[in-house]
Every structure is written in structure tokens, then in C-alpha cells.
Amino acid sequence: MFLKIVKNDCYRKKIITVTVFVFITLAVLLGASATNIIANLIQLMSELQERAVPADITQMHSGKYDPTEIHKFTEEQRENIAMQETMVLLNFDGSNIHLGQNQTMAGTIQDISFVVQNKKFDFILDLNNEKLEVKEGEVAVPIYFMEQYDLKIGDTITVKSGGYQKEFVISDYARDYEMNSSFTSSKRFVINQADYDEMLIKQTGELEYLIEFKLNGNGDSQAVQTAYIEAGLPANGPTIGGKIFLLFNAMSDAAVAMIIILISILLIIIASLCIRLTFLATIDEDLREIGVMKAIGISKKDIKKVYLNKYRVLSVVAGIIGYLLSFVVVNLFNGNMRLYISSDLSGNLKYVLSLIAPLFVYFMIVMYCKKVLKSIDKISAVEALRSDIMERGKNRKNSFPLLKNKFFSTNIYMGLRDVWKRFKLYRLLFFIFVVCTFIVILPLNIYNTMNSPEFSTYMGIGKSDMRIDLRRTDTITEDFKKLQEELQNDSDIEKYAAYITSSYQVKNAEGSWDYINIEIGDFSVFPLNYLEGRAPKGEGEISLSFANASKDGLNKKVGDEVVVNVAGTEKTMKVVGIYQDITNGGKTAKADTSLALNEDAVLWYIVSMDVAQGVDIREKMDFYQNTYDSAQVNDIKEYTQQTLGNIIDQMITIVIGGITIAVIIVVLITALFLKMLLSKDMSQIAIMRSVGLTSKNIKHQYMAGTLMVLILGIILGVLASDYLGEFLVSMAMSSMGAARIQFVHVAWQTWLLCPLVLIVVVGFTISVCCKVTVEDDLSVALRS
Incomplete structure (x- = not known):
């Protein structure tokens, strides 16, 4: 029944x-x-x-390396360490990797390394998640580059460095657990041992070491890292825990x-x-x-x-x-x-x-x-x-008599009056319009923010037109000085700032030593948005990234002191600012040029610049890319997009899906609400028609009231997506090192296009629903 x-x-x-x-x-x-x-x-x-x-x-290291020291340390830490392996990377600049006839990888922000497969752990896999085996003359290309450059199995890449030149056939794609993500700044190409040995003999590429440890089931990661630092073992580079790789993937x-x-x-x-x-x-x-x-x-x-x-x-x-x-x-x-x-x-x-x-x-x-x-x-x-x-019980006050209307047409006034008198009924519709607007605007704001040059400020980089990264080569110091001299004399460059990042030892909250990357330069030229405090301006001042300043890092706030080991001398520095940075695990720092450079642990050189008005940025980028073969030249938007990788692409799908869902909701809810409203108002509609009002007049009344509710809902929905949305996204991003995200708004999308789409959809729905009801047989309505 x-x-x-x-x-x-x-x-x-x-x-x-x-x-x-x-x-x-x-x-x-x-x-x-x-x-x-x-x-x-x-x-x-x-x-x-x-x-x-x-x-x-994983400890990354550039410079002198003695494997016997690592072996001795591993044996001493057998209670924690199950296996140890060191992978030797041969690093190349993107300009050394040629694709087809004229294309190179010069524009990539990634460090390119050629390696052979590990023997114990940290295996690089194929697309079937099987351990890669590469034959002589072949190469397995990282998935990241396969997507970026549309590389196919059977295509060739050519490595040219000094007098060395060799063509490799792409035999497979490399799925690399540790370096899959665009957030990791290095990518590994897998080649055969014979090809690798040939590169070593001909001294091509720059050597870098991945000193890796696999712990026992109950191994203490922090104890191993502390012991490693205290032993003074090679550490000219960042230390990365396994959880970071999991998070990035x-x-x-x-x-x-x-x-x-x-x-x-x-x-x-x-x-x-x-x-x-x-x-x-x-x-x-x-x-x-x-x-x-x-x-x-x-x-x-x-x-x-x-x-x-x-x-x-x-x-x-x-x-x-x-x-x-x-x-x-x-x-x-x-x-x-x-x-x-x-x-x-x-x-x-x-x-x-x-x-x-x-x-x-x-x-x-x-x-x-x-x-x-x-x-x-x-x-x-x-x-x-x-x-x-x-x-019963409904408030009959505030009836808004028609005689007092001086600003609107009669039909519009009656529609607005109806909303005011029956607001408890309309508030449900109002809330749903707010939610629908939120569903549309929030993903759009996230996409626009990630796709904007302003997002660089969440990567610890001031906004600029161009960025030049100099890779580690024998002439990097000379190139860095020469580049600054050329920029000084280039009338097309409005302003520039040079930065050097080195690895330093810093005393942590427990009193032991950790390694952090400290960037030195003038940070007033391209300023960041600081969560607290300001940029370092003088001697003894330092700014920490949010992740470094948090309880899981150095546990510092503005005004606290940090002890940094500079060339064997302990230097006490005052924290003057905290900024956001989602790169390098979020743990970075910035100091004034007065901090002595750690010559033996320089990681990279960067120059940021703005071009003068009217200068073509692309032409200027090409000029410096051709002038400095070892340089990587990008505009900031391109740099951001390469770093964020697939998140931006997937956000497009979510934006389209959000708009589609919102339109479906708006149509169905408006139709349902009007059916209920018109059913309740049937006798009232009949009376209005009997005294001479046309179906069009009545339709305009309902349209005026509903569209006013929609417009108010859109305004509140946009504001909610701006403020509540920023709060939610900031909470999600805080684990990565960005605790206060500010959306980049594209006004014509947020306040014109999306509201216009919703208004047109709702207006059409009202028109169709009202037409069906208000044109029914008048005698039937009056009898009911």
C-alpha cells in the first residue's frame, strides 16, 4: 500500500x-x-x-664526496638504517637536451639529471610500475617532460655538452616516486650503464649525489638526520623526508x-x-x-x-x-x-x-x-x-501600500513588496542562490589565483616580469657578475635584483644543527607579502618561511633570534619577518647581503627583473637565453604554471563542472519554488486577472521578486567565496607553507559574466514556469 x-x-x-x-x-x-x-x-x-x-x-649534495664516510656512518646507525644507497646524478642544462630539429628544453624550470637504475631501493618504474630496464642507446623520459613536450615512444633526444654528442631513442616513460611531481625541482632520465659510463669518462654534466637511507620498521628518522649533521657528512643541498614525496605525489x-x-x-x-x-x-x-x-x-x-x-x-x-x-x-x-x-x-x-x-x-x-x-x-x-x-500568525504589518510607491513600476513594486512580506518563504531560495554562486565562484577564484603571476608570492618569489636562473657550471660565478653588468647597462631593463641561495647550518629548537637554504639579496626591489614583519634590510636580520617558523620547523616568531653557522662562526640573527613559500618543502629563509656567502654550498643564482614600458618581454627573454647558454629564462607566469603543473589543468575541469551543476540547481530549484508559490497564490492570481491585469503583468511581478532575491544571493555568494573561500583554501595550503591565500579576482568574470549567466537562466525559467500557470483557465482558478 x-x-x-x-x-x-x-x-x-x-x-x-x-x-x-x-x-x-x-x-x-x-x-x-x-x-x-x-x-x-x-x-x-x-x-x-x-x-x-x-x-x-634523501640528502642532496653537490661537491666533494667520500663514500667510505657514508658507509661508516651507516654501519654505526644499523639500529635505525636498513639500507643505504648513493645515486650519482649527471646534471645538464635544458639547452643541452635537443628535441627534433630546433627545439631544446631550455625553457624548463626543472633540473635535468641522467641516472642509472638503483640496485637496492628508490627504483624508477615504467607505466606498468615495473622496474625500468633500459638498453644501450635508449632513454626513459620522465612523465613530466612527456606531457610538457609531447614526447612519444620512438622519438629521439640528443644530448650535446662540450665535445660530447649522443642521440638516444625514447624507449619508455619513467614513473619516479621521488621526483614525479612538478613541485620537486629535479627530474631523472634513466639510461643504460654503458651510456652513463661514457658520459662520466667524457666529463659531461655536473655531478650531484643523492645520499639515500631506507630505515628499519622502527627506525628513528630524526635521530638519523641529527647524527648525520653532527658527523659533518656531505650536506650541500636540501634534506628531504619520505613524507614530503608522499605529499607531493x-x-x-x-x-x-x-x-x-x-x-x-x-x-x-x-x-x-x-x-x-x-x-x-x-x-x-x-x-x-x-x-x-x-x-x-x-x-x-x-x-x-x-x-x-x-x-x-x-x-x-x-x-x-x-x-x-x-x-x-x-x-x-x-x-x-x-x-x-x-x-x-x-x-x-x-x-x-x-x-x-x-x-x-x-x-x-x-x-x-x-x-x-x-x-x-x-x-x-x-x-x-x-x-x-x-x-495564522503571519504578520500583517508593513503592508507597503501601492500609493506610497514613487520609484518603481507597479509590477516591479508588487514583486518586491511580495518578497518583503513573505521573506521567510523567500529566504530558502535566497540561501540556495548564495550556495550556487559559491559553487561557481570559488573554483574560478582558485583557478585564476593559481594561473596568475601574483601566485609567485606564495612561492617565495617577488612579482617581476622575468627571472633568470643560472645553473651550476665552472663559469657560473663569472656569468653571474657579467649578467649583472649587462643588466646595469641595458636600457630595456627598468630594474633588477640578484639573489644567491646557499645552504647553511642553523640551530634548531632542540639545540642541534639543521640545514636550511638562505637566499641573500636586496628584497626591497621585488617585495613579498609578509604574514608578519618585513623583509631583512640590514646586518643580522633574517626572514623565515612560514614552514620554517612553525612548531615543526625552528619554532620562531618575529623578534626571536636564530643562530646560523657561517664559515665556522656562529652568528646570531634576528627574525624580522615571516613569509609564505610552497617550494623546497616550504623551508627557506632570506637575509640581507651583509650575511657572508657560504661559498662551498652555493645552490643557485637568480636574477629577477622588470622590463621598461613598451619592451617586448619575449624578445628580451630570447636575447638573454641565447647570450647565456647555461641560463634558464622564464617569465613569472610560465614559472608558476610549470611548478603547479597538473593542479591548474584539473581546476579547469572543476570550474566547468561547478558551473554546470550550479545551472542545473538554479533551474530546478527556481522551477520547484515557483510551482509551490504559484500553487499557493492561485486564487490571488485569479483575482488579479479578473480585475484586468494581464498574464504578462503577473509574470513581471514574480520575475521582479525572484530576480531581486537572485541578485542579493549573487552578491552574498561572491563575498562568501572571497572571504570564506580564502579561509578554507588557506587552511588547506598551510601544510604546504602558505597560510594566507589572497584570491586574484578577474572582475568581469566574477561580477559580470557569471552573474549574467545565472540571471539569464533564472529569468528564462521564471518565464516558462509562470506562462504555464498564469494562463490557465480563470474560471477553474476562481472555483478552487
Whole structure:
């Protein structure tokens, strides 16, 4: 019997049923898709770790290296260390790597290294997650470069360095657990041992060492790192823990999943509000029937069950459909995971975890329905049979008489007056318009921010037109001086600033020594936005990145002191500022040029510059790229895009999806709301038509009121996405070293294009819905 009642009710209220059904399906679809992504990520990352066997501690080092010292240290730390291996990297500038006829990799921001496969752990894999085996004359190219330069199996790359020149055939793509992500600044090309030995003999490339440790199951990572530093072992480069590699590998897909989950939660809220709206309309229409049922002795529990069963059935059917569709939709977001983590997504974990979404939505909907249906308990049989029960208690004051209208046309004024008088009814619609705007604007703001040159300030880089990185070569110091002299005399350059980054020892909170990268230069030329304090300006001043200043780092705040080891001398420096930086694990620092340079541990030289007005930036970039073969020249936007990699690409999909979902919600909710409103106002509409108002006049009244609610909703939604959105994104990014994200706004998109789309969609929906109702037979309406 209950199923028959549900069937008849659904047939009688098709629009309402379809609307609620679509919202529940979308909520389950997105929730299950996000859970699916997370389940795949957990399972595939575990499998990738198992196959790649990554290092727990990686110490990068440039300079002199004695393997016997590392071997001795490893033996002393056997209680913590299970295995040790040192990978020797041959580093090349991008200009040394030739593709096809005229193209090189000169524009890349990545350090390019040629290596051979490790023997014990930290294996570089192919796309089947098998250990790479490369034949002589062949090379396995990192996935990052495969995407960036559209490299295919069978293509050739040529390495040219000094008198060395050799052509390699691309035999495979390299899936590198430690260096997959665009956030890591190095990429490893895998070649055969014979080719590698030939490069070594001919002294091509710059040597760099990856000193790697694999710990025992109960090994103490911090104890090993502290002992390593105290032993004075090679450490001219950053130290990276295994958790950083895990974070970088999972970051892109996890960020997408979090945004989808947020949208899914908003959809559940909208579905609940939609059901509330439906119940209010249904109970209003069925009030006499409820009174009859109560009068003949049907219990409150059974009456509520009549209404509740419909939504139970809807939730189950929508949940099943949403769950099944999620496995199709998730393929839109799994491309990055298939490429960088595993081509095989056939794991079973996703089928189990994805069930969380439909079950969660079902229980949320049922619980909410029960809460709303409590209103039936308050209605007695006698009251329910009175036609004015739902109207009782309404405030009749502030009626806004038509005679007082001096600013609007009559129809617009009547529409606005209706909103004011029945604001409790319209506030539901208002809230949903706010949420829809939020769903559209938040992903758009995130995309615009990441795609903007201003995002460089979250990478510890001041905004500038161009950036020149000088790689480590025998002539790097001379090139650096020559470049500054040339910039000084170049009338096309408006201003420039030179920076040198070196590795220094710094005393941590426990009193032992850590290594951090300190950048030296004039930071007033291209200033950063500081979370606290300011840039270092004089002797003895230092600014720390947010990650370095946090409790997990040096645990410092502005005004505290930091002890830095400079050429064997301990120097106490005052912290004058804290800034944001998501590069190099987020742990960097900046000091004035008065800090002595650590000559033996220079990591890189950078020059930032602004060109004069009217100068073509691309031409100037090409000039300096051709003048300095070992230099890497980029504009800041390109540098940011290369670093953020796939996150920007995936955000485009989310932006398009958010707009699509918002439009669907707006259409369905507006149609549902108007159906309820017009049903309540049927007798009032009939009276207006009988006194001479046309269908067009009545339509304009409803359109004026609804569009005013929409415009107010858009304004609040945009403001919410700006302030609340910034707060949420800042929370998510704080673990990476950026604790205060400020969105970059594209005004014509935020305040013109998106609102215009929503206004057109809502206006069209109102026009169609009103046309169906207000043009009905007048005599039927008056009789009812």
C-alpha cells in the first residue's frame, strides 16, 4: 500500500519529485566520485610505494664526496638504517637536451639529471610500475617532460655538452616516486650503464649525489638526520623526508577530491532545503487530507510514514544511480592518477569506500525528513480542517501600500513588496542562490589565483616580469657578475635584483644543527607579502618561511633570534619577518647581503627583473637565453604554471563542472519554488486577472521578486567565496607553507559574466514556469 501511495504521489507531483531526485543523485554522484578518488589514491599510492621502495631520508649534495664516510656512518646507525644507497646524478642544462630539429628544453624550470637504475631501493618504474630496464642507446623520459613536450615512444633526444654528442631513442616513460611531481625541482632520465659510463669518462654534466637511507620498521628518522649533521657528512643541498614525496605525489588528486567533497556537501544541504520546501508545500496542499486521516484515527506515526516513505524510496533509487554513475564520472578526474601513480585502477577498495556517500546521504535525508515532519504533530484534526491554519500568525504589518510607491513600476513594486512580506518563504531560495554562486565562484577564484603571476608570492618569489636562473657550471660565478653588468647597462631593463641561495647550518629548537637554504639579496626591489614583519634590510636580520617558523620547523616568531653557522662562526640573527613559500618543502629563509656567502654550498643564482614600458618581454627573454647558454629564462607566469603543473589543468575541469551543476540547481530549484508559490497564490492570481491585469503583468511581478532575491544571493555568494573561500583554501595550503591565500579576482568574470549567466537562466525559467500557470483557465482558478 505504501509503495502505491509513493507511486501516486510521485506521479501527481512530477516536477517536485524529479527536482529532489536530481539533487540527491548529484550529491551521491559527487560524494561517491570524491570517495572513489581518495580510495584509488590510498590503494595506488600504497602499491606504488611497495614497487618503488622510496627512501625515507634523501640528502642532496653537490661537491666533494667520500663514500667510505657514508658507509661508516651507516654501519654505526644499523639500529635505525636498513639500507643505504648513493645515486650519482649527471646534471645538464635544458639547452643541452635537443628535441627534433630546433627545439631544446631550455625553457624548463626543472633540473635535468641522467641516472642509472638503483640496485637496492628508490627504483624508477615504467607505466606498468615495473622496474625500468633500459638498453644501450635508449632513454626513459620522465612523465613530466612527456606531457610538457609531447614526447612519444620512438622519438629521439640528443644530448650535446662540450665535445660530447649522443642521440638516444625514447624507449619508455619513467614513473619516479621521488621526483614525479612538478613541485620537486629535479627530474631523472634513466639510461643504460654503458651510456652513463661514457658520459662520466667524457666529463659531461655536473655531478650531484643523492645520499639515500631506507630505515628499519622502527627506525628513528630524526635521530638519523641529527647524527648525520653532527658527523659533518656531505650536506650541500636540501634534506628531504619520505613524507614530503608522499605529499607531493598525492597533492593534485587530493586537492581535486577535497573540492568535489565540498560541492557534494553543499548539494546535500540544498537537497535537504529542497525537501523542506517540498514538505511545506505538500503539507499546505494536503492539510485537509491530514485532518481527515487524524479524524478517522490514523496515528501520527502512520501519517508521517506516508510522507517519509516517498523520500526513503527516492534516496535509495537516487543513491544507487549516483553510486553507479560515479564510476563513469570519476574518469574525468583520474587521468592524472593513471599517468603519475598507476595505469591500473582496478582495485576493490573504491567499491567499498564509495558506498559511504549513498549511505551518508540516505541517513542525512531521512533524519532531516523526520525533523521536518514533526510539524504534523502540532496540528490537531480540527485545526487541519480549517482552511486558514497555515496562514495564522503571519504578520500583517508593513503592508507597503501601492500609493506610497514613487520609484518603481507597479509590477516591479508588487514583486518586491511580495518578497518583503513573505521573506521567510523567500529566504530558502535566497540561501540556495548564495550556495550556487559559491559553487561557481570559488573554483574560478582558485583557478585564476593559481594561473596568475601574483601566485609567485606564495612561492617565495617577488612579482617581476622575468627571472633568470643560472645553473651550476665552472663559469657560473663569472656569468653571474657579467649578467649583472649587462643588466646595469641595458636600457630595456627598468630594474633588477640578484639573489644567491646557499645552504647553511642553523640551530634548531632542540639545540642541534639543521640545514636550511638562505637566499641573500636586496628584497626591497621585488617585495613579498609578509604574514608578519618585513623583509631583512640590514646586518643580522633574517626572514623565515612560514614552514620554517612553525612548531615543526625552528619554532620562531618575529623578534626571536636564530643562530646560523657561517664559515665556522656562529652568528646570531634576528627574525624580522615571516613569509609564505610552497617550494623546497616550504623551508627557506632570506637575509640581507651583509650575511657572508657560504661559498662551498652555493645552490643557485637568480636574477629577477622588470622590463621598461613598451619592451617586448619575449624578445628580451630570447636575447638573454641565447647570450647565456647555461641560463634558464622564464617569465613569472610560465614559472608558476610549470611548478603547479597538473593542479591548474584539473581546476579547469572543476570550474566547468561547478558551473554546470550550479545551472542545473538554479533551474530546478527556481522551477520547484515557483510551482509551490504559484500553487499557493492561485486564487490571488485569479483575482488579479479578473480585475484586468494581464498574464504578462503577473509574470513581471514574480520575475521582479525572484530576480531581486537572485541578485542579493549573487552578491552574498561572491563575498562568501572571497572571504570564506580564502579561509578554507588557506587552511588547506598551510601544510604546504602558505597560510594566507589572497584570491586574484578577474572582475568581469566574477561580477559580470557569471552573474549574467545565472540571471539569464533564472529569468528564462521564471518565464516558462509562470506562462504555464498564469494562463490557465480563470474560471477553474476562481472555483478552487
